[in-house]
Every structure is written in C-alpha cells, then in structure tokens.
Amino acid sequence: MIIRKSAAELERMAEAGEIVAQTLELVRESIRPGVTTGELDRIAEEFIRSRGGSPTFKGYRGYPAAVCASPNEMIVHGIPGPYALDEGDVLSVDVGVTLAGFVADSASTLAVGEIDEATERLLQTCEAALAAGIEQARVGNRVGDISAAVQRTTEEAGFSIVRSLVGHGVGRSMHEDPQVPNFGRPGTGAPLSTGMTIAIEPMITAGSADIVVADDMWSISTADGSLAAHFEHTVAITESGPWILTAVRARLLQ
Numbered sequence: 001m002i003i004r005k006s007a008a009e010l011e012r013m014a015e016a017g018e019i020v021a022q023t024l025e026l027v028r029e030s031i032r033p034g035v036t037t038g039e040l041d042r043i044a045e046e047f048i049r050s051r052g053g054s055p056t057f058k059g060y061r062g063y064p065a066a067v068c069a070s071p072n073e074m075i076v077h078g079i080p081g082p083y084a085l086d087e088g089d090v091l092s093v094d095v096g097v098t099l100a101g102f103v104a105d106s107a108s109t110l111a112v113g114e115i116d117e118a119t120e121r122l123l124q125t126c127e128a129a130l131a132a133g134i135e136q137a138r139v140g141n142r143v144g145d146i147s148a149a150v151q152r153t154t155e156e157a158g159f160s161i162v163r164s165l166v167g168h169g170v171g172r173s174m175h176e177d178p179q180v181p182n183f184g185r186p187g188t189g190a191p192l193s194t195g196m197t198i199a200i201e202p203m204i205t206a207g208s209a210d211i212v213v214a215d216d217m218w219s220i221s222t223a224d225g226s227l228a229a230h231f232e233h234t235v236a237i238t239e240s241g242p243w244i245l246t247a248v249r250a251r252l253l254q
C-alpha cells in the first residue's frame with residue numbers, strides 16, 4: 001500500500017531531510033586519510049542528536065551503528081568500525097534520520113583525497129543516474145520511468161546496475177511501498193501521484209553486478225572486488241515536479 005503525504009507531512013520530512021543533508025556534508029568535511037569509519041559514525045550520530053533527530057538505522061533489525069560506511073568494493077550496509085581510510089579510497093555513506101515521526105534517507109559516495117579518473121567517472125555516473133531518475137519523478141509517470149532512466153544512464157557509461165537491491169517508498173517507516181528498482185521499462189509499474197515520497201538509490205559497479213554478503217550479515221560487496229558507488233535521495237512527487245527532500249535547503253537572509 002502506497003502512503004501519500006499531506007503538504008504538512010512533506011514539510012516535516014523535509015526537516016528530517018535537511019538534517020540528513022547536513023550530516024552528509026559534515027561527514028564529507030571530516031573525511032581524510034587516516035580517519036576511521038567508526039570515528040565518522042560518532043561524528044554523524046552526535047550531530048544528528050544535537051539537531052533533535054535520531055539515527056533511523058541504529059537498532060533497525062539489530063543494525064549497530066548510526067550510519068552505513070561502505071569503502072571501495074563494498075556497495076552498501078558497511079558497519080562503521082576500525083577501518084582507516086586511505087588516500088584514493090571511496091566511501092559510500094548512507095544516512096537516515098527520524099524527526100517528529102518521519103524518516104529521510106540519503107547516501108553519497110565520497111572521495112578520500114585524490115581518486116583516479118576511472119573512479120571519478122564511476123561516481124559521476126552514479127550521481128547522474130540518480131539525477132536522471134529524479135527527473136522522471138513526476139505526476140503522470142510510473143515507477144518504471146525512474147528505473148529505466150537510472151539504468152540507461154548507468155549502462156550507457158559502461159557500468160553495471162546492482163539488481164538485487166532496490167529503492168523504496170519512505171515516510172513514517174524507512175521502507176514503504178513501492179519498491180523502486182534501478183532497472184526496468186518505461187511506462188510500467190505503479191503510477192506516480194502527488195504526495196508520494198520515495199528513496200531513489202542507484203547502486204552501480206565498475207565490473208560485474210553480482211554481490212556477496214559478509215560474515216557480519218550486513219555488509220554487501222561486489223563479488224568480483226570491483227569498485228561500487230551509491231547515491232540516494234528522498235524525493236517527493238509534487239504538482240510542480242520532483243522535490244528533493246534531502247537537499248541542503250536554500251534559506252533567505254533575514
């Protein structure tokens with residue numbers, strides 16, 4: 001069942017989304033060679049709580065941390081810990097915040113210092129695939145229009161879509177209907193209508209799209225060890241087009 005949100009509820013989700021965006025910015029600023037993913041998690045959790053939010057992921061099905069931190073060939077759900085970042089690494093950081101009963105969810109793959117050109121292209125493609133998906137998040141379109149745009153952007157650049165993990169509706173719960181696959185055919189799937197809120201989240205790889213789950217039962221990596229990227233935004237479908245709820249909001253100077 002798809003749960004559509006009122007204008008007031010969207011406003012509350014945008015408040016949660018702003019904390020998510022600011023947390024990702026803080027993590028981006030804190031990233032440097034030598035810092036551990038555990039330290040980044042503590043920085044993120046402290047900030048989220050200082051803003052009155054709670055980290056949605058912590059305790060979700062027993063997940064032990066505030067954020068997910070997935071280096072290099074790890075795609076998603078990496079548990080922050082003693083891993084110290086290296087110059088040239090990439091780190092996929094996924095943040096969820098609950099505020100006043102609503103959840104917002106966003107992720108970015110961040111560079112540690114200088115990364116090589118091929119890696120830069122992987123990150124740019126994943127971000128462009130997310131943007132192409134968001135562009136389709138319009139009244140009158142269907143979920144498959146989003147999926148197809150993400151897939152086309154990724155595959156035209158020569159990269160692979162991870163098919164066994166999908167985006168999702170989001171609201172009072174982190175995961176609501178509908179599922180939002182990162183591959184599909186235009187004109188198929190659930191129709192998009194005003195008040196729907198979905199997390200669009202392409203996960204792409206430089207090699208094969210096959211995945212493996214680690215012994216910790218959380219971290220998911222590419223089976224062939226190739227690099228992965230993950231970008232995600234929580235987006236509302238509105239009469240006036242897609243509204244990215246997890247973007248840093250412009251504020252008018254008083």
Ligand code: MF3
Nearest residue numbers: 056057060063068077094105
């Ligand atoms: N963005 C991820 C998702 O939508 C976050 C889940 S991580 C978990 O599924 F640890 F909370 F599971």
Ligand code: CO
Nearest residue numbers: 105199201232
């Ligand atoms: Co998500």
